[in-house]
Amino acid sequence: MNRAYNFNAGPSALPFSVLERAQQELLDFQHTGMSVMELSHRSKEYDAVHNNAKQLLKELMNIPDTYDILFLQGGASLQFSMVPMNLLANDQIGNYVLTGAWSEKALKEAKKVGKTHVAASSKEANYTYIPSVHDIQLSEHAAYLHITSNNTIFGTQWHEFPNLPVDLIADMSSDILSREINVEQFALIYAGAQKNLGPSGVTVVIIRNDLLERIPENLPTMLDYRTHSTSNSLYNTPPTFAIYMLSLVLEWVKEQGGVKAIEKRNIEKASVIYDAIDESDGFYSPHAEKGSRSFMNVTFTLPSDEITKKFLAEAKERGFVGLAGHRSVGGCRASIYNAVPYEACEALAQFMKEFRKQFA
Known part of the structure; x- marks a missing residue:
């Protein structure tokens, strides 16, 4: 499965x-x-x-x-x-x-x-x-x-x-x-x-x-x-x-070790995606200011609507679901709630890096 x-x-x-x-x-x-x-x-x-x-x-x-x-x-x-x-x-x-x-x-x-x-x-x-x-x-x-x-x-x-x-x-x-x-x-x-x-x-x-x-x-x-x-x-x-x-x-x-352990893992999950954004030389632009960033919903935009559509289409082929951003922000959104495993966030970050190399 x-x-x-x-x-x-x-x-x-x-x-x-x-x-x-x-x-x-x-x-x-x-x-x-x-x-x-x-x-x-x-x-x-x-x-x-x-x-x-x-x-x-x-x-x-x-x-x-x-x-x-x-x-x-x-x-x-x-x-x-x-x-x-x-x-x-x-x-x-x-x-x-x-x-x-x-x-x-x-x-x-x-x-x-x-x-x-x-x-x-x-x-x-x-x-x-x-x-x-x-x-x-x-x-x-x-x-x-x-x-x-x-x-x-x-x-x-x-x-x-x-x-x-x-x-x-x-x-x-x-x-x-x-x-x-x-x-x-x-x-x-x-x-x-x-x-x-x-x-x-x-x-x-x-x-x-x-x-x-x-x-x-x-x-x-x-x-x-x-x-x-x-x-x-x-x-x-x-x-x-x-x-x-x-x-x-x-x-x-x-x-899992209670809320303290869950919090630690959530910070690690968010960090791996935010790092992919921050290290992209502006290819991925975060919506939220750094001090207000959510550890649950990572929102970001790409250089154009056309590239965003390509990103979402290729992401879907790779098995990523639910990455389209809300219409009031556009771009993409990764919701990484408690049950989303670290491996999923790591895989997304890796895909983001590969996609940027292809289209930057």
């Missing part, structure tokens, strides 16, 4: 050993005579899967007991609405830092709920950098400060988080579990699973417990964080297979 070099931005690569285990258990999960997809979400067998996923995430990210972990649906896009609905009171202002398309969408949804303020932005430079934490200007009566920790489209990432007198909320969909963070620096973290945590279908929300006390009454039941907190994310049928896959991915992360 020939496995592709999968650089898709999401849904993205999953660990091969996780796929093999899911395949082995697909028809008969733990001698139940059923697939995990067929189990009742009220069964003791599924309950063990559900709680194991929570416990592993808590262990790997060092999440204190003062936080709750929720498994929701709707992706990060639904969280763009749920965050202000739950946490933006009438007399407060939601503060947002704009660093790309997803933070723009989060702001757009918040505006439908209440008052907002752009605390910092790099839009004027087509999001080539992350604003300095010193340039963030909070409004009066700030309810929270919302950031997007990694920007898949533009290839930028926060390397220092704001430490301001306001609750910090982060969309970590594309870099959760890729590096060590201090969870206590955040009031709420949310992440769609389909980059580093598992397949699409489940969204993880890590929420500080005291935030639940400020949620307004009369929210729609399914859009109220308290509904899911008090029911252990089992108020309605959860995405059971996606949570099962999440638990397998978390076990894999633990087997």
Whole structure:
């Protein structure tokens, strides 16, 4: 079997050993005579899967007991609405830092709920950098400060988080579990699973417990964080297979040596591709400024659209998948999430060097 070099931005690569285990258990999960997809979400067998996923995430990210972990649906896009609905009171202002398309969408949804303020932005430079934490200007009566920790489209990432007198909320969909963070620096973290945590279908929300006390009454039941907190994310049928896959991915992360080991490997993976860019004498031009470069999404352009098309066509023949850049940046993008092996990044860097020699 020939496995592709999968650089898709999401849904993205999953660990091969996780796929093999899911395949082995697909028809008969733990001698139940059923697939995990067929189990009742009220069964003791599924309950063990559900709680194991929570416990592993808590262990790997060092999440204190003062936080709750929720498994929701709707992706990060639904969280763009749920965050202000739950946490933006009438007399407060939601503060947002704009660093790309997803933070723009989060702001757009918040505006439908209440008052907002752009605390910092790099839009004027087509999001080539992350604003300095010193340039963030909070409004009066700030309810929270919302950031997007990694920007898949533009290839930028926060390397220092704001430490301001306001609750910090982060969309970590594309870099959760890729590096060590201090969870206590955040009031709420949310992440769609389909980059580093598992397949699409489940969204993880890590929420500080005291935030639940400020949620307004009369929210729609399914859009109220308290509904899911008090029911252990089992108020309605959860995405059971996606949570099962999440638990397998978390076990894999633990087997790799935990988040610290994953972070070290991610830096090595990114470095081999960035080196190919930096050593190309301008043939490959990075979109992101050096201090804001993402370790998850490497974005770069080539000298012309014609050469870019040739690069992508030849890359496809070599087994590289998902390298086309987003239309707002153009060029190419290599998404190198946790499950993308170092060997794939090394092979891409080598291909980039060979292609440059041919067309420079």
